[in-house]
Amino acid sequence: MQILSGKARLAGVLGWPIAHSRSPRLHGFWLARGGIDGAYLPLPVSPDAFAGAVRALVDLGFAGANVTLPHKEAAFALCDTVDAVARRAGSVNTLVFGADGAIHGTSTDGYGFLESLAEQAPGFAATEGPAVILGAGGAVRAVAAALLDAGCPRLILVNRTAERAEALARDLGGFVEVAASADLRGVALLVNGTSLGMDGQPPLEIDLAALPSQAVVADMVYVPLETPLLAAARARGLQGVDGLGMLLHQARPGFSAWFGMAPVVDAELRAFMRADLP
Ligand SMILES: NC(=O)c1ccc[n+]([C@@H]2O[C@H](COP(=O)([O-])OP(=O)(O)OC[C@H]3O[C@@H](n4cnc5c(N)ncnc54)[C@H](OP(=O)(O)O)[C@@H]3O)[C@@H](O)[C@H]2O)c1
Secondary structure (H helix, E strand, O other): OOOOOOOOEEEEEEEOOOOOOOHHHHHHHHHHHHOOOEEEEEEEOOHHHHHHHHHHHHHOOOOEEEEOOOOHHHHHHHOOEEOHHHHHHOOOOEEEEOOOOOEEEEOOHHHHHHHHHHHHOOOOOHHHOOEEEEOOOHHHHHHHHHHHHOOOOOEEEEOOOHHHHHHHHHHHOOOEEEOOOOOOOOOOEEEEOOOOOOOOOOOOOOOOOOOOOOOEEEEOOOOOOOOHHHHHHHHOOOEEEOHHHHHHHHOHHHHHHHHOOOOOOOHHHHHHHHOOOO
16 A cells, blocks of 8 residues: 655656556556655646646646657647757657756657667667668657667668658758668668557558568567567567567656656566556
């Protein structure tokens, strides 16, 4: 049983809808494990109400909040300060409220993706070779920037809407190309950053035969955890990285900032989160 005191630290996740979010379960696990006097709440907030809701959280003394679809860009615009990572991503998923009421924003999706790669594909380095990323949405924006910053020598974006990929390539600059389809020859890392393969969405149709045998395949989708893409990769003997790792690791910086304790991603947490996934 967890009882809050009058000094409990408060945080939450703003999204619309929010019922599907696993973040309250994740942060709730860490709060319980650490015996922390604090709470993390699901906060369903429509786009019209978003700016007012964030200001209300500041007034209510919240320590901060996560922001998910469709608010990540609105959150960026609302912040008093954003760090370099958020500026590069053009969006924010983590808000930290200062004692003076200032709203600080950062984007931890790229960090979460790299940490998950390090955990699930140890030995892989972004510098190893070209990466192909499928998709060009908000999550890809953050992950692509993180891969480039980690030394990825060449990034190829493949997206249904080519203009969106071209705009992202322009924003990122450097070694980023846009292609109409994925040529997997010589590729070190393949990332699915679309919603294809997610429960209720169409499957992702891609032939992995041309991928080199040491390539890594990462899926940002985590419902289901073992996507058909990951199953196909593992059937070929390739290393697979699931989307749950990214979800767990992107949450760490926010939790540390709000609750003053660095949370750990380990097998017990993964099992707890897996129990809630199809
Ligand atoms: N594991 C994690 O922690 C984590 C965090 C964030 C996101 N994600 C996952 O990452 C994925 C993208 O999320 P997001 O926030 O970037 O969403 P988003 O901004 O809405 O982008 C969605 C992407 O999927 C593509 N797409 C959607 N339906 C498609 C279809 N039928 N055929 C081809 N492409 C399609 C879109 O292409 P168009 O540009 O052509 O529309 C776009 O590139 C989702 O699966 C999400 O669950 C995971």
